[in-house]
Amino acid sequence: MQPSPTNVPRRSFRKRGASANRRFLRLAAILAFAGVAGILTAASPTPTPTPSNGVGQRPNFSLTAPNFSPTNAVALTGTKDANSGVSVLPLTPGDQPVCTIPEDAKTTWGCTIALPNGKALSLTAQQRTSGAITGEDTETLDVLGAPSIDGAPGYVTSGLVSGVGYAGATVVAGVTGAPVGGCSAVASTTGYWSCALTVGSGSWVVVARQSQAGLGGGASSSPSGSLTVTVDRDAPASPIITSPRAGSRAPDSTVTFRGTGEEAGAVDVYVHNVPVCSARVSGTAWACTAAAPPGEHPVVAIQRDQAGNFSAPSAPVFVFFGPKPDAVVPPVAPPVAPPATTDPPAGTPPPSAAPTVPAPEPSQPPTPTASGSSNWGTPTSFGSALPTLAETIGRGNWLLAPLLALAFILLVALPLRMLATALRGRIRRPSIRLTGRNRPGLVDRDDTPPLNPILVGVIPLAVAAAFVVFSGGVNDEVRYLRLTVAVCLGLGLLNVIGVAVTTRLASRWQGVAGRLRTRPMLVLVAALAAVLSRATGIEPAVVTGVVIGIGFARGLPARPRAIVNLVEVGGVTVLAIAAWLANGALGAVQGFWPSLLHETLATIALAGLGSAMTLVLPVATLPGRVILEWSPPVWLASVAVVTTVAAAVFLGGRTAEFPVLGSIVVAVAFAALSLAVWGWLRFVEPVALRQPSA
Numbered sequence: 001m002q003p004s005p006t007n008v009p010r011r012s013f014r015k016r017g018a019s020a021n022r023r024f025l026r027l028a029a030i031l032a033f034a035g036v037a038g039i040l041t042a043a044s045p046t047p048t049p050t051p052s053n054g055v056g057q058r059p060n061f062s063l064t065a066p067n068f069s070p071t072n073a074v075a076l077t078g079t080k081d082a083n084s085g086v087s088v089l090p091l092t093p094g095d096q097p098v099c100t101i102p103e104d105a106k107t108t109w110g111c112t113i114a115l116p117n118g119k120a121l122s123l124t125a126q127q128r129t130s131g132a133i134t135g136e137d138t139e140t141l142d143v144l145g146a147p148s149i150d151g152a153p154g155y156v157t158s159g160l161v162s163g164v165g166y167a168g169a170t171v172v173a174g175v176t177g178a179p180v181g182g183c184s185a186v187a188s189t190t191g192y193w194s195c196a197l198t199v200g201s202g203s204w205v206v207v208a209r210q211s212q213a214g215l216g217g218g219a220s221s222s223p224s225g226s227l228t229v230t231v232d233r234d235a236p237a238s239p240i241i242t243s244p245r246a247g248s249r250a251p252d253s254t255v256t257f258r259g260t261g262e263e264a265g266a267v268d269v270y271v272h273n274v275p276v277c278s279a280r281v282s283g284t285a286w287a288c289t290a291a292a293p294p295g296e297h298p299v300v301a302i303q304r305d306q307a308g309n310f311s312a313p314s315a316p317v318f319v320f321f322g323p324k325p326d327a328v329v330p331p332v333a334p335p336v337a338p339p340a341t342t343d344p345p346a347g348t349p350p351p352s353a354a355p356t357v358p359a360p361e362p363s364q365p366p367t368p369t370a371s372g373s374s375n376w377g378t379p380t381s382f383g384s385a386l387p388t389l390a391e392t393i394g395r396g397n398w399l400l401a402p403l404l405a406l407a408f409i410l411l412v413a414l415p416l417r418m419l420a421t422a423l424r425g426r427i428r429r430p431s432i433r434l435t436g437r438n439r440p441g442l443v444d445r446d447d448t449p450p451l452n453p454i455l456v457g458v459i460p461l462a463v464a465a466a467f468v469v470f471s472g473g474v475n476d477e478v479r480y481l482r483l484t485v486a487v488c489l490g491l492g493l494l495n496v497i498g499v500a501v502t503t504r505l506a507s508r509w510q511g512v513a514g515r516l517r518t519r520p521m522l523v524l525v526a527a528l529a530a531v532l533s534r535a536t537g538i539e540p541a542v543v544t545g546v547v548i549g550i551g552f553a554r555g556l557p558a559r560p561r562a563i564v565n566l567v568e569v570g571g572v573t574v575l576a577i578a579a580w581l582a583n584g585a586l587g588a589v590q591g592f593w594p595s596l597l598h599e600t601l602a603t604i605a606l607a608g609l610g611s612a613m614t615l616v617l618p619v620a621t622l623p624g625r626v627i628l629e630w631s632p633p634v635w636l637a638s639v640a641v642v643t644t645v646a647a648a649v650f651l652g653g654r655t656a657e658f659p660v661l662g663s664i665v666v667a668v669a670f671a672a673l674s675l676a677v678w679g680w681l682r683f684v685e686p687v688a689l690r691q692p693s694a
Helices: 018-043 389-394 397-423 453-472 479-510 520-536 558-586 592-615 623-630 632-650 660-690
Strands: 073-079 084-088 099-104 108-114 118-129 132-143 160-164 170-175 183-186 192-196 202-211 227-231 240-243 254-260 266-271 274-280 285-291 295-304 317-321 514-518 548-552
Touching: 073 118, 073 132, 084 108, 099 108, 160 202, 170 192, 183 192, 240 295, 254 274, 254 295, 266 285, 274 285, 389 397, 389 558, 397 632, 397 660, 453 479, 453 520, 453 592, 479 514, 479 548, 479 558, 479 592, 520 592, 548 558, 558 592, 558 623, 558 632, 592 632, 623 632
Parallel strands: none
Antiparallel strands: 073 108, 084 099, 084 118, 118 132, 160 192, 170 183, 170 202, 202 227, 240 254, 254 285, 266 274, 266 295, 295 317, 514 548
């Protein structure tokens, strides 16, 4: 079925004209404006409503921090609004801000803050505009700064270095310039770390770093400041104990131990393996005072240097602590132990004394009733106060010795010469005849014929040895038998080498003949010196031991006799000095043979110097008289040398107390008495004899 055509007639096309075009353009412009406005509206974001508290994140404020900082000084950066300020809040609420930037026109900001080591530290920054918070941002980061190294630059160590780091971190100490030699350690819960470098002795620069797996993925911190250290791995030499000497006795309850060691180190003193005191070494000398238990105990010392290295123990020095066995000691009641069922009151300290009396040890000093308790190798006190050359220099003996030598010449030698001259012919010496006949022909009035060598040499020598041993005191112990043997050996060497050999060689040199003989005067001097040393307690003891001399035929010129006697004095003095130096080099001894050698050398030194001072006296038949008659200047020089050396030695070491003032007073009294006797016999007595009797 097809549609029928409409019955509405068609209208013909009508031409619109200029007005229609204008309307069309206006409509197009309106549509275009509406489209552009819609596009712009769709492109602009919808503004976020501001919260009711006024705080919100603005698009132009930010905080930027590193995820890991290898230093404790952390740099922060960010953006902000113009004319606003920034505050970085502290980790602990309530504290002051760690960074504050005042309001300014800049739109960026930055500051460096100090943060502790730690993991996931949270930092918050706030923007403020006219005092109101207008922005806020937060960042988290890990911080691990450099560890520290203890010590001042140049400090001395045995290789150990230490410091403070982060608890649980691994600290690595490296040596600058050395591929190896560093060390590592894990810091303790308190942060302390220490490790030992493996470099050799020398000066090294050390730098430390630390790391931990949980911080920054195990990244290492920045290096610490460099520190120069001196590594000393060499152990110091063993110290030397100079006082008290081996075999000596310390009667007081406290004892001052002295010795020498390495400069700037420290010395620990042990008595019977128990530490008693410590001392710093000043220069090369050290000293400390401590109480020691009574008895005979070994004393040793151990040196500690600045780096902490320890020396080997010194040679043990056996010392008697407490009064002599024959001294009167007040009885002490044995302590009574408290009843076993009674407890002490609360807070009461334990008694300082032991509740029981232990049995005496074999090494304790013998009691008066215990005979022979010491062994052959125990040292005696003889010669223990003999100083070394270093001690005489350090104590200033050589400055005082020339003055004492001058006093000896003016107050002893010359007054004795005046007294002997005044008494000449007034005192008759008894003539001892052992063979029934005198033998004339000698200047020294030696009227006795040659005797048996045993009587001439051994008996006077044994008598002098007995006096020398007596000067230091003896006990009923076998070690004093060894001392007697050593004294006899020393006096024998002194008389044979110092007198017999030297005078024989000098006589051949001068082309004269003489005969060795015993000098009874020297034996008497040995007895007097021993008694005075024992009575006064002088240490070292002043003793003599030369008992023989040389005699010449009558009519022999004075010059050869004086030269031979001068050689005799020089031989005795040189031998004594050599023994003294050797004894000082020997040091502390222990055992039979070392003790025997020490006592022999001490005998030669002490008896030799004492004998030399006696031989130079210008009286009787002594060599000093012959030398003075031949040449007073030579005699004066020989006396000065002998007495200076002897005075330097007899003044002793650091612990010696030679009675200088008392000796001078006695010498002045003797000089005054001698001068008075000489003046009486020289001036007063002749006038009295010339006056007629009433």
